[in-house]
Amino acid sequence: MARAAVLGRLTWQFGTLAEIVRETPRVSSLFFDVPEWPGHLAGQHVDVRLTADDGYQAERSYSIASAPTDKRLALTVERLDDGEVSPYLVGELRAGDRLELRGPIGGYFVWRGDEDRPLLLIGGGSGIVPLMSMLRHRARIASKTPARLLFSSRALADVIYREELERLGAAGDGLGVVHTLTREKPAGWTGYTRRIDEAMLRETAWPSEDSPAVFVCGPTPFVEAAASLLVAMGHDARSIKTERFGATGG
Amino acid sequence: MTQVRDMKLDGNAIAGLLREIFAVEMTTARGTCAACGAVNELGRVEVYIHAPGTVVRCPDCEQVLMRVVRGGGRYWIDLTGVRCLELAEG
DSSP: OHHHHHOSOOOOEEEEEEEEEEOSSSEEEEEEEOTTOOOOOTTOEEEEEEEOTTSOEEEEEEEBOSOTTSSSEEEEEEOOTTOSSHHHHTTTOOTTOEEEEEEEEOSSSOOOSOOOSOEEEEEEGGGHHHHHHHHHHHHHTTOOOOEEEEEEESSGGGOTTHHHHHHHHTSOSSEEEEEEESSOOOTTOOSBOSOOOHHHHHHHSOOGGGOOEEEEEESHHHHHHHHHHHHHTTOOGGGEEEEEOOSSOO | OOOGGGGOEEGGGGHHHHHHHHSSOOTTSEEEETTTOOEEEGGGSEEEOSSSSEEEEOTTTOOEEEEEEEETTEEEEEOTTEEEEEOOOO
């Protein structure tokens, strides 16, 4: 299945939206039935294409949120008000509607779950999405690979997958979930309340001697900052896999 | 004002485009920079997609590795900056 997931001609196909789950005020998960779906690896993405009546097309990439073994293909999308595609996906698309997509795409930013190295996931905002696919995959295959997630959000209400992450982190299977909030300090909050820095990484990340597999995903400045800190702390730059969202798009 | 450095993406962002052209998964292919000789998986390279074409730069020396322009049903692919591409057999 892994072979099928990364090879073969890339063709556009239709998925049918089965369910919408609101994650935060700006972010929703969309669950699709895709009849010809060849399967995917945790961390891969799909391209989505919208076609207007006059033939104008807009294309965007969205990370897959579901685990490879999940029945439906899930995308978790943040609505960007000035975006061309996300306001349609989060706001206009309804259950039963069809959406044109192609994938799975990518092979670099993937975690297969078949290696012993500890897993270090660092996500900023909707950069959590491909990391969530990895954590769901890890849970589905009952992997005991030690894993840590450091997740940076603006405020508590913006924390995507908050309850599910709480459950996964409490399962006692070697996953630790650490949150930091950059714009809010709620009453009783025990997590961090600042941007990711070296002290935070020293407290939460596996040291470079443990040779963790590192995945960092988020907006470009977030990814650059986290990756630079890890390299300065002695991590091998080539063991740090990054995926940037950029400053525009949507 | 958005800074150019904040518009930087990486090879993951052009995984679909590269697969259209090469017909195989390319983010795990390794490219050798013609300028500095650094070898990087294409998932790691720097990518700018906000110009009319796509510009791919070496993450080590920032020299241009590739430029890809698509239009009118055709591609123009400039690979001058890549000395060698190593990829798995399909």
